[in-house]
Amino acid sequence: MQTKCDILILTADFGSGHKSVSNAIKSYINDVDSNVNIEIVDMYKIIRPKLYKYIYKFFGILIKYGTPIYNFDYYKKNNNDKFGKLHSCYKSSSRRLARYLEDVQPSIIISTFPTCSAYVTKHKKDNNVSIPLITCITDIVKGSEWLHKGNDMYLVATDTVNKSIVKRGISKDSVITTGIPIRREFLEDKNLPELRQEYNVSQKDFVVLMMGGGLGLIPKEVSFYEWIAANKRIKLYIITGNNKDLYNKISKYNEYSNINILKYTDKVADIMAVTDLLITKPGGITLFEAIASNLPFIIYKPVLGQELENCRYIEEKELGYVVQSEKELIDKISLVMKHEDIRSKMIKSIKEEQKNIDMKSLADNIMSVYNLNK
Known part of the structure; x- marks a missing residue:
């Protein structure tokens, strides 16, 4: 049984940046209300509890020796709305996420990694769940990897990214320019x-x-x-x-x-x-x-x-x-x-x-x- 929380921040350990952003977000929220219970959780520990360490090790090897493969996948996902949206979302992983969210019962979810947003929006659609999802885009990018139907708000780095996302059909009221969250x-x-x-x-x-x-x-x-x-x-x-x-x-x-x-x-x-x-x-x-x-x-x-x-x-x-x-x-x-x-x-x-x-x-x-x- 997992500990219940008010706000769940889902992230991933592909480099230290996504967790750094997550900690910064938690800090700024608690400045507004210190009573809000916020949990930061590595998404891959939920969906791949036995494999996540190997996934991160493989990522390090891929970055070192297989950059062309990484970049092929990256640009396909970001330049083609249909390619790879949920190419890593398997049924077993989705079920694990569903069970986890049922235990934790957060009021809202914040994502600081694109795959986290993919899984949560899939969960919302498959289970007819209306829990709000806020995605914080941690790069100065305009691609579709981060964009998912069912996401309720995007926090983006610059006004240029903001305008680009709106041009792709996202409601301008749901895209907020905040800069990438950094420590105080x-x-x-x-x-x-x-x-x-x-x-x-x-x-x-x-x-x-x-x-x-x-x-x-x-x-x-x-x-x-x-x-x-x-x-x-x-x-x-x-x-x-x-x-x-x-x-x-x-x-x-x-x-x-x-x-x-x-x-x-x-x-x-x-x-x-x-x-x-x-x-x-x-x-x-x-x-x-x-x-x-x-x-x-x-x-x-x-x-x-x-x-x-x-x-x-x-x-x-x-x-x-x-x-x-x-x-x-x-x-x-x-x-x-x-x-x-x-x-x-x-x-x-x-x-x-x-x-x-x-x-x-x-x-x-x-x-x-x-x-x-x-």
């Missing part, structure tokens, strides 16, 4: 002098933060780190997250005085606040954390479908650069470091995009649905 520490004012002192950053330093360690998506060539080491104005931080193998592989670069290799840290917002340039993979959550932090970025070797779509947004809005090689990466770091006017122009564009971020609207709209259905 990225939205809070920072004591920059204190943080610079804590991280030993001087006014003359050019601080570069590199992320993407979860999947090991950072430069591999020794020459890159030697170039960094030779440029004493640069202070490089690399966050490897929980990727122990990556940390062990590159921790030797800690011997350079201007390179700092970090394991998992909950101080990302503080580090971003004192950073001049971010090098990362183009996940929607990380991009919006950078936008909230007034931080220009360079996207390094994007390969996945949603990453490539996010890159289009980056280039269209002139928020940063997209590079495909370590030589390009060095060239762009040098360019931004030497020309403050270029960095200032990117920051100006970033500040425009900050207007999309409205966590109060996110919480208020969710609560309006909840209050009508509790």
Whole structure:
């Protein structure tokens, strides 16, 4: 027997971003009403309790060795309304979800992963259930993977995505631009002098933060780190997250005085606040954390479908650069470091995009649905 809850947030562990969004949503809802009981649950633990660990392991292998296969599936689902809508929704999984929801009896469901939305809308249709479903789209995409008949509200990253979804026949009243939910520490004012002192950053330093360690998506060539080491104005931080193998592989670069290799840290917002340039993979959550932090970025070797779509947004809005090689990466770091006017122009564009971020609207709209259905 599962514990009953008021709001159920369904997510998946394909990368840490979807769970991060789920936790942010829970936090903002509880700001409005701390008495609301919210549970965050991995969808695959419900529908595939014996296999979910293997599913995630296979995903990691697919990303590393089978990107063309992943991207074929991704673009088919997002460019064809009929392809793959429920291609992973099996009867046994649907029955498990139905039993789980019967036990938990939430007043509303929030989805932060497209397959979660697919299963819940299928459940609603097959069982004639009217429980409201709110889908929070965690990338800057316009595809059909996230769109399902029976979804009651969409929370989207930008006005451009909003308009695109409405053009595809979704009621404009059910699509709300909130920005991608990010943790509150990225939205809070920072004591920059204190943080610079804590991280030993001087006014003359050019601080570069590199992320993407979860999947090991950072430069591999020794020459890159030697170039960094030779440029004493640069202070490089690399966050490897929980990727122990990556940390062990590159921790030797800690011997350079201007390179700092970090394991998992909950101080990302503080580090971003004192950073001049971010090098990362183009996940929607990380991009919006950078936008909230007034931080220009360079996207390094994007390969996945949603990453490539996010890159289009980056280039269209002139928020940063997209590079495909370590030589390009060095060239762009040098360019931004030497020309403050270029960095200032990117920051100006970033500040425009900050207007999309409205966590109060996110919480208020969710609560309006909840209050009508509790």
